[in-house]
Amino acid sequence: MMADRGRKRVVIENVRPEINGGFFPIKRVVGEKVIVTADIFGDGHDSISARLLYKRQGDKGWQDVPMKFIENDRWMGQFIVEELGPYLYAIEGWVDQFRTWQKDLKKKFEAGQDIRVDVLVGIEHLEKSVKKTSKNDRKKLLEYINILRKETDIEKTVTFILGKEIGKLMDRYPDKGMATRYEKELVVVVDRDKAVFSTWYELFPRSCPSRSGEHGTFRDCETIIPEIARMGFDVLYLPPIHPIGKTKRKGKNNLPQADPADVGSPWAIGSDEGGHKAVHPELGTIEDFERLVAKAGEHGIEVAVDLAFQCSPDHPYVKKHPEWFRWRPDGTVQYAENPPKKYEDIFPLNFETEHWPELWEELKSVVLCWIGKGVRIFRVDNPHTKAFPFWEWLIKEIKRDYPEVIFLAEAFTRPKVMYYLAKLGFTQSYTYFTWRNTKREFMEYLTELMKTEVREYFRPNFWPNTPDILPEQLQYGGRSAFTIRLALAATLSSSYGIYGPAFELCVNDAVPGKEEYLHSEKYELKHWDWDAPGNLRDFIARVNRIRRENPALQIPWILKFYEVDNDYLLFYAKATEDFSNIILVVVNLDPYHTQSGWLKVPIHELGIDPDQPYLVHDLLSDDKYIWQGERNYVELNPHVLPANILRVRKRLKRETDFDYFM
């Protein structure tokens, strides 16, 4: 028979959050709350007590908070994570003999039963606790026992023994000898704020306005940093900055043959000039890169680099580590392919190699190399085409020493794979936002992201475009389609990004029948006219300023959709937990026509008096409206402004509503 397990009468099950049975951590940022619920119950009718335990991983002792009974044997507790790095949480529950006794005594007394023996039982409980108490409490406890022994008026005895004072004291010394400890310790990975609130700008540095000639450089890049900052971005993501392969280099528009003048795809990494730890000579030097990182930092911008773990045929690894590639019977290396498509300018690394431990270490050293240059954010190219165990290991290894590092997964793949990569440790992920267009699609997708277990480990980053994707709605919807997609990305998700300047210049020429850019910047230099008429720079700057100034837009998962009687209008609210900042957003999803409708404003949920007017301030247009009650009218001309981003200017006194956020 098993140790003392037989006497443990309390069950703890169905603990949430718990990802894959506790195999993977949940995610939070510093200062965020972890709400833990569980079914906790014992046999019979005895009272149960339960505590939520938590600590930083590696700490010796646990901190704890009492859990509260909700209903139907469900309990809840919460704590706040205050530092970077992993935390643990666990649960403990026990039959609370003293509280059971108090509860029963009260019932018996009220039913007029003889409770003299029960009082003696209570004294026994107190006596058992004497040994455990602090000096002060011991003195009190002995006093209580004395009073109870002497008191002859049973009514007085009961009033005294059921009093709060004794209960509180006894709560400090629970008899947990037979407590049940939940069989798992669960992990929370704690990131910094930027993990949930970030605004990304993707830029090919070689296309920066160049002072010295054709090919932009890191130095050229520095000159546009102030404008990127003015637009309100805080992450500048650069596609691979490494030497570009020459063998099988792709020509313009992805032609299999390159002209001698063609610059090639930056994702074909490595040449005789170096591999993943080198920079492309035409961009400048490592020192130039470090200068750029510093300069960006002065403007509140972090530089993110691309981790594209693949090689051009000229990459030094190919010669030095042939064992990391897959060789074909004709003595050539297997290039990347997704038949019938061929990517002959790229050799994938073979994660099935027997020499995987050396390969993993080398790739880790690449990440450490860029960390050494000041980089703390990595955008990871196609993580779903590399072995899963590698990512889990790599991210854990890096974050052990650098818990502030952020990894964004370019996981444009099937849903389960996308979510699995997040479980493995990726801080943020690209999403299907890029292809969601209708009201129903947004409501369903955002509900999945924000209102299910997914939100515990998957942090969306919404991109209206990327160098690989010019979605149909941007191809056909004109300038207003770009403003609509930006407003949606920036207000539905606390992290979003654009690939610029193609975005703000509303570039919409696609390869016919595809969602790809014609004359894609991936294969050629661009000389963008940043000041072209109709550009969206001021609009973007305004939206991003609204994001910065309104904490409701910086929280990823507090989002709720509400009714509006027009299917082209999407209406949702974001709010801080204390309701001090409430933003109502209405977006016209139709890029062609003015749409109008009647909103059903959730005044009851927001604590607004139905009989009093309230002010809403459209932060986009700066218009102010006096509304009253639930039904209010909106009209949006997408050629002027496609959205209202309304701040509710009502002083609310409502407490946090648990249900509202669940």
Next chain:
Amino acid sequence: MMADRGRKRVVIENVRPEINGGFFPIKRVVGEKVIVTADIFGDGHDSISARLLYKRQGDKGWQDVPMKFIENDRWMGQFIVEELGPYLYAIEGWVDQFRTWQKDLKKKFEAGQDIRVDVLVGIEHLEKSVKKTSKNDRKKLLEYINILRKETDIEKTVTFILGKEIGKLMDRYPDKGMATRYEKELVVVVDRDKAVFSTWYELFPRSCPSRSGEHGTFRDCETIIPEIARMGFDVLYLPPIHPIGKTKRKGKNNLPQADPADVGSPWAIGSDEGGHKAVHPELGTIEDFERLVAKAGEHGIEVAVDLAFQCSPDHPYVKKHPEWFRWRPDGTVQYAENPPKKYEDIFPLNFETEHWPELWEELKSVVLCWIGKGVRIFRVDNPHTKAFPFWEWLIKEIKRDYPEVIFLAEAFTRPKVMYYLAKLGFTQSYTYFTWRNTKREFMEYLTELMKTEVREYFRPNFWPNTPDILPEQLQYGGRSAFTIRLALAATLSSSYGIYGPAFELCVNDAVPGKEEYLHSEKYELKHWDWDAPGNLRDFIARVNRIRRENPALQIPWILKFYEVDNDYLLFYAKATEDFSNIILVVVNLDPYHTQSGWLKVPIHELGIDPDQPYLVHDLLSDDKYIWQGERNYVELNPHVLPANILRVRKRLKRETDFDYFM
């Protein structure tokens, strides 16, 4: 770095069924199917193969079946459990290099690409397998390699190498060197048929028509066995048959004081005449009991006894094992109470005693004692007031040697506790059916029981009444309420039971304002008039015969509700997996009035031609109807027959529909 984990590219997660992360088994009966699903995927675009492994626990080798891809990375496999006792199942998945190669070759060939090197890669795959093959297969494989080496016509080569023959051979020798094995082995407990299909009759043997005097005996009981069998019951459950305590014995109607003539509650177990291993002298001897068991067996009836682990103050345990009880400061034993209710005739066992291992062993010996007398079914009294770890241990211990034993939990308690007891191992459980009355309540509750994970471990047993519960609808609905409740219990659930003869005699006198029998048989002898006019014996016999003759009614969880335009009518279908037996049931939930309505018969799901008539045979009334299409009329007078139990007499050729049963 971890062993060879780094090369394992396949992920297996979200395995169903898996109860509490695999901590508890699922349940099946011999011959039943286990359908296992899981998310299985790898990185990249390679083909995946997966197998479902299973074996009897303790067997050395695994059997396996291929799993099939369904959609969205979900896979499915199934096996049939063929013997009593525990089985294990597990999953294995791997990147299938050969199938990947075949798939890619086909695409490349169809795109007109040069595939000569690819053919060489294929030959390498074949060569790698040569070592692993059987003698016969080796010969074939070497032939294939030879043909491929010599063949110069690329089209012929491709046709040959993509042929089924090679694929099948290679499937027999998968390269599982880097296969991922799901981290858990999950358990199925396999019971005998009666675990899911059983028809219970609860009877106080002391109230059997007595030849010798007042108090019925086991011998008297024998005389009514044939009638219980005629009514179609296959389990005869006897409330505790042990010596009844004398101290604090309850009088009639649960009076605190008994008259000297009062017989007391059989649940106050133990006296100077013995405890849980003895029989009450007035019922007869142990030998009489064994005779009754044998006699019942001749009529296809199993005798179930009650495990009520509690003691009267006179139980031998109290003296012999005072350490198994909770003592109060006044030197008395704590009796059972749920304040302010007191049960002074009953001492609960203290499962928190330090001597729990001895207590557990003793209680196990009680079960073994009755197994020794031929009992294989136990109804367990109030399992939710005894420690959970005890039940888990006890049931496992008993079923290790006697896998045919059935434990029915009288778990009339909160939902999570009720389900938890089922997880711990109880074979069947009482349910909330007793208090479900409206169409919506039935649909919601049955959906929870039959269409959620609950069905994997919880087997309902529906009781319209028990000696403890005379529900309101039986108190007020007259005879038709009894026929309605019986029809519902018998057709909604494959296991059900009644407490008789109070049920078939439509006894409906309650303690005012309570759901308890007035003059309850729990506290007094009854001399029932089995032949009283209006008794339901023939009705019950008919319903039970229909259950025996129709396999659809013997399967617990194949049940679906359908539309009918009257809220007093409940319409549902049960069917065998192969659709060879389809039963449509319509029940009038209103015991007072005739109700009629139009059904929407699921002809499409059932494979019935909408343009052809079909015959439905009401097995209750023996009426036959020719129906056509979806909409058909029914009318039910509860004073005649409250239900149609319609067998669809249509020869169907439909295959099992996976979705239909999920």
